[in-house]
Amino acid sequence: MMPGMPIRQERLELVCPAGTPASLRGAVDAGADTIYCGFNDETNARNFPGLNFSRAEMAEGIAYAKARGAKVLVAINTFPRAGSEALWHRAVDDAFAASAHAVILADLGLLAHAAEKHPDRRLHLSVQAAAANADAINFYAEAFGVKRVVLPRILTVQEIAAINRDIDVETEVFIFGGLCVMAEGRCSLSSYATGKSPNMNGVCSPASHVEYREEGGDLVSRLGGFTIHRVEKAAAAPYPTLCKGCFAAGDYRGHVFEDPVSLDAVALIPQLAKAGVRALKIEGRQRSKAYVEAVVRAFRRATEAQAAGLPIPASELSRLTEGQQSTAGAYRKTWR
Amino acid sequence: MDLTIGPLQFNWPAQQWADFYARIADEAPVDRVVLGELVCSKRLPFYADRIPDAIERLERGGKQVVLTSLALVTLPRERRAAAALFEDDAPEVEINDLTLMRWAGKTRPFSIGPLVNVYNEGTLRFLANKGARSICLPPELPFASVAGLAEAARAENVGCEVWAFGRVPLAISGRCYHARVHGLAKDSCQFVCDRDPDGLTVDTLDRQAFLTVNGVQTLSFNCVNLAGDIASLAGAGVSSLRLSPHSGDFVRVTKVFRSVLEGRTDGTGVDVELAALGPPMPFSRGFMFGATGAE
Numbered sequence: 075m076m077p078g079m080p081i082r083q084e085r086l087e088l089v090c091p092a093g094t095p096a097s098l099r100g101a102v103d104a105g106a107d108t109i110y111c112g113f114n115d116e117t118n119a120r121n122f123p124g125l126n127f128s129r130a131e132m133a134e135g136i137a138y139a140k141a142r143g144a145k146v147l148v149a150i151n152t153f154p155r156a157g158s159e160a161l162w163h164r165a166v167d168d169a170f171a172a173s174a175h176a177v178i179l180a181d182l183g184l185l186a187h188a189a190e191k192h193p194d195r196r197l198h199l200s201v202q203a204a205a206a207n208a209d210a211i212n213f214y215a216e217a218f219g220v221k222r223v224v225l226p227r228i229l230t231v232q233e234i235a236a237i238n239r240d241i242d243v244e245t246e247v248f249i250f251g252g253l254c255v256m257a258e259g260r261c262s263l264s265s266y267a268t269g270k271s272p273n274m275n276g277v278c279s280p281a282s283h284v285e286y287r288e289e290g291g292d293l294v295s296r297l298g299g300f301t302i303h304r305v306e307k308a309a310a311a312p313y314p315t316l317c318k319g320c321f322a323a324g325d326y327r328g329h330v331f332e333d334p335v336s337l338d339a340v341a342l343i344p345q346l347a348k349a350g351v352r353a354l355k356i357e358g359r360q361r362s363k364a365y366v367e368a369v370v371r372a373f374r375r376a377t378e379a380q381a382a383g384l385p386i387p388a389s390e391l392s393r394l395t396e397g398q399q400s401t402a403g404a405y406r407k408t409w410r
Numbered sequence: 411m412d413l414t415i416g417p418l419q420f421n422w423p424a425q426q427w428a429d430f431y432a433r434i435a436d437e438a439p440v441d442r443v444v445l446g447e448l449v450c451s452k453r454l455p456f457y458a459d460r461i462p463d464a465i466e467r468l469e470r471g472g473k474q475v476v477l478t479s480l481a482l483v484t485l486p487r488e489r490r491a492a493a494a495l496f497e498d499d500a501p502e503v504e505i506n507d508l509t510l511m512r513w514a515g516k517t518r519p520f521s522i523g524p525l526v527n528v529y530n531e532g533t534l535r536f537l538a539n540k541g542a543r544s545i546c547l548p549p550e551l552p553f554a555s556v557a558g559l560a561e562a563a564r565a566e567n568v569g570c571e572v573w574a575f576g577r578v579p580l581a582i583s584g585r586c587y588h589a590r591v592h593g594l595a596k597d598s599c600q601f602v603c604d605r606d607p608d609g610l611t612v613d614t615l616d617r618q619a620f621l622t623v624n625g626v627q628t629l630s631f632n633c634v635n636l637a638g639d640i641a642s643l644a645g646a647g648v649s650s651l652r653l654s655p656h657s658g659d660f661v662r663v664t665k666v667f668r669s670v671l672e673g674r675t676d677g678t679g680v681d682v683e684l685a686a687l688g689p690p691m692p693f694s695r696g697f698m699f700g701a702t703g704a705e
Contacts, residue, residue, distance in 0.1 A: 153527050153529035153530065153533075154529060154530040154532065155529065155530060155555060156529065156530045156531060156551075156554070156555040156558035156559050156562075157530075157531075157554070157555070157558045158530075159530050159531065159532050180527075181527065181529065181530070181532075181533055182508075182527075182532070182533040182536045182537070183530050183531070183532020183533035183534070183535070183536055184532065184533075186532060186536045187532060203508075204482075205508070205509075206482065206483065206484050206509075207483055207484055207488075207489055207509055208489075209483075209489055209492070209493075209509045209512040210483070210507070210508055210509040210511075210512070212512060213508065213509070213511045213512045217511070228482075228484070228583065228584030228585075229484070229584070233484065236486075255583055255585060256581035256582065256583045256628070257482055257581070257582050257583060257584070259527065260482075260525065260527070260581065260582055261580065261581040261582075262548075262549070262550040262578075262580045262581070262697075262703065263580050263581050263621075263628065265550050265697070265702065265703055266578070266580050266621075266630055266697075266702065266703035266704050267702060267703070267704060268702055269696075269700075269701045269702040269703070271550060273527065273529065273550070274529065274550065294616075298702055298704070300614050300618065300620055300704075301614040301615050301616040301618065302614070303615075304615045304616070317581075319614075320615055321612045321613060321614060321615065321620065321621075322612070322613045322614075322615065322617075323587075323591045323610050323611065323612045323613070323623055324591060324592075324610055326591035326592070327615075330587055330590070330591055330612055330623065331583075331585075331587060331628070332585075404584050404585070407597075408595065409584075409585060410584055410585045410586060410589075410595060410596040410597065
């Protein structure tokens, strides 16, 4: 081979969100390898009004994807409520009955149910399980036969590489979209302020508890009665996501937890591939079909470049990120 | 019903740490004491050499001693330390990160702490079958779930504990917020979290006290206090109450709870006394009995 010639490698799998059947079709047509979605109830972690799939829509969506060579993963990644586990068990059974490629689970009891009842089907571990090291991942692989784990957004690229050296299951990492700064599946900030939490209800900082108000010259946004942002009236008030809010702590005044940024790690794709990652995940089941299509197209181009060993095209997606600012998050150690 | 003292969540100087556990050993009317580092592995070297003496004194004082795991295990040295918790003749281990399930049940007895997601009977049964002796439920759970899980725990013959006093852990992160608000990074944090014995208050921009930062951990500002609910908890089958350490006269806090448990004091009338024993923090019981955790 000539020096400097690009080295071809396996293209990273692109795992894309769909909150509606139209988004699913749009993502498939735009070049997604895999789509993840959920049923329209509290079994999935994006339980927003008007979003997600009925049983019939799920079956149709899976058939549409399969006919075009794409796979569908069904996220059943909230923690079943005591006394109501049957609702979650049914979701797993129905997802497999509809020929889902895999289900994405977080709860130990639900994993035990799925492993026992569907021993030949594929289980993925949700980011909500917060398995942040090789020992945790190996526990889930040994106990339930989990085949893939979605890594928490608190790890550096180096740590991801080290994890992949010590495990036999596939890893999937978030590459673009909303950014949790807390270990996912282990955060009850939202239920402290609103009573609704990702773990129990599949929602975080829900719109039902948001209030915008003009006070003096300011525009104030509150969540569950707590002020999350206070900006001059002329400025755009960001959505009051609790961990991206502006607070005061000691002498510090500002974004105590995280700035209103979203994740864009497109530039890190070659390093992530080298670290042994199998799949890249785009956050945003709550986003529009047009958004999903634009992001999928851009990342399809980026992964084609990665596979060809060519430089990754500069991100053209900055206009789509929250608050117009993006970060590579925990993948770079300085974030901590 | 038993009383358990949860692991100290904050970064106290080693001498204060040792004095605290000495007094607990000699004076606190509690059944179990969970100690060790829950929040940040960088804190442990400051007091690790005090732990054996504390264990010995607590056991002499008639307490069962349990060692906690970290809440979030990521670094290689944290994984090694987690595995070492299961070495021979170590005390019982409290698992607060499921990483430790890799080793659990093989050699040493273990229990499940409040930072493990036990939301339903299936999960509780899974952990009981693996050998968990007792389970402290996540503080986020409403009373209806607690009642269902307490019943399942009884059927599995494992203890069922609830978070009954103290600021509630709400989140854990890879990022250190104490370092961040002091303009530092986690790797060069200068241990600034030691300036706040009950955590650093996070106020809203309308000056409403809201949350508490404790290194990589975020807690509520309000303090859970279920002293007035002990009868309903006992009726639901809860077998133990967890009291989480704060500065002030924490031994006296444990005595107040013991007195209510034994029926010598009415639990609905102890708020004023409890409030005087620790740092200023309003009481909440909303996760279990209200619409929001902060209530």
